[in-house]
Amino acid sequence: MTPTKVNPTGSKLSKSPVSGRRGALRLLQHALEVTAFRLSMGLMRLLPLDVASALGGFLGRTLGPYSNASERAARNLRLVFPDMPDSERRRITRAVWDNLGRLGAEYPHLAEITDPRSGRLELRNSGPVTDHVKSGRPAIVVSGHFANFEAMHVRGARELVRTATVVRDPNNPMIRDALEHFRKVGGGERVGKGHQGARSLIAYLERNFCLTMLVDQRMNRGITADFLGHPAQTPTAAAQLALRFDCPLVVATMERKRGAHFIMTLSDLIWSEQTVDRHQEIARLVGEINQRLGTEIRRRPENWFWLHRRWSEEVYAQAGL
Incomplete structure (x- = not known):
């Protein structure tokens, strides 16, 4: 060479x-x-x-x-x-x-799907988090790869106004701008994963934004928590930030009813306990998030993205797979 x-x-x-x-x-x-x-x-x-x-x-x-x-x-x-x-x-x-x-x-139809006037996306139990964010306080909405999760983010931005969504940039940087063209139709900001993105999330919470992020994929630097009955490395950023800023977590799920019609359901506000051991509280919050996501996955398994390797090879081997 x-x-x-x-x-x-x-x-x-x-x-x-x-x-x-x-x-x-x-x-x-x-x-x-x-x-x-x-x-x-x-x-x-x-x-x-x-x-x-x-x-x-x-x-x-x-x-x-x-x-x-x-x-x-x-x-x-x-x-x-x-x-x-x-x-x-x-x-x-x-x-x-x-x-x-x-x-x-x-993707090219996200504006129509998420427009409340279209009737294509039914929003359930949005009151608690909407009232909280509109009062000028921060919140964190977490979810998984359910149905059209991109529509979930866009509708959240329409509903909550001040939002920042954590997104994974595609391997091809040229596609990033094309995706942003579709994702921005509901407003809000997008934040890439990584160290710089983590610093941006803190800045957004300091400005009383609502963060939205998907937390159902494997992360090697997370903590081990039960997910669908098996130990899985799970991201902790949402729990850590909720504890640091004393803001509530909300678990969102998305169901494809038929064709391009959906139901998006938001949980009640989940608050952290500020007086207990920090590490234990992060583990408790992560466990509750996993449990709520797992319940939805078991209820409608065809609605979740089973194509990624969620568990470690050790877990698969122990199950004989």
Whole structure:
């Protein structure tokens, strides 16, 4: 490999040919991906919402089962529901892919889905957190990857006005701006994950914003807590911030009723105990969040995103999976 040349001050003058080619190929790959994304979103935008959602669902449940991620979903389902028939696991997995396809096709229609006048998203028990936030105090809404979780965030921004949503930036940075175009229709701010994002969350809470975040995926730097009957590394940021700012937590769930119609349900305010041991209180709050999310997942397993590896390899091995 040709080494990178430097000038006497130590700054780089040129990159090696290999790294340059790799960078060019990566740039080309990103450009092709974002082009395909924009074309597909443009097509879905031209279609009526119900047609776009149905087409996305058809593509998802037709193509998705051939992905390696389907085996991951089956493994997760065997872990959580060991007595479930294989036929039911296959049905749930197809439903998960159906929902994922619909979610993708529904991006250009988030404004319609989340518009209260459309009647497509029924909001239940929003009073407690809405009154709290509108009184000028901060709150934290946590949820999981249920149904169209993007619509959940957008509707939350419409309802609560001062919101900041934690989002995971896509691996392709060119797609980030395209996603932001759809996510911003309800207002609010978006915060990327990571150290800088964590500092931003503190700043938003100091300004009495409502934070919204998904907390159902594995995080290696979290704490071990029961999730669906098995120990799982679980993020603690929501609990830590609720304790630090003495603000309530709210657990939100999202259910796809039929097609592009949804029910979003918010829990009552969950307050931290400021007088107990901090670490124990964080563990208690994390456990309560996991329990509430787990109850919803067990109630409607086809409504949750089973495709990611939620538990450690040790947990799978202990279950013989």
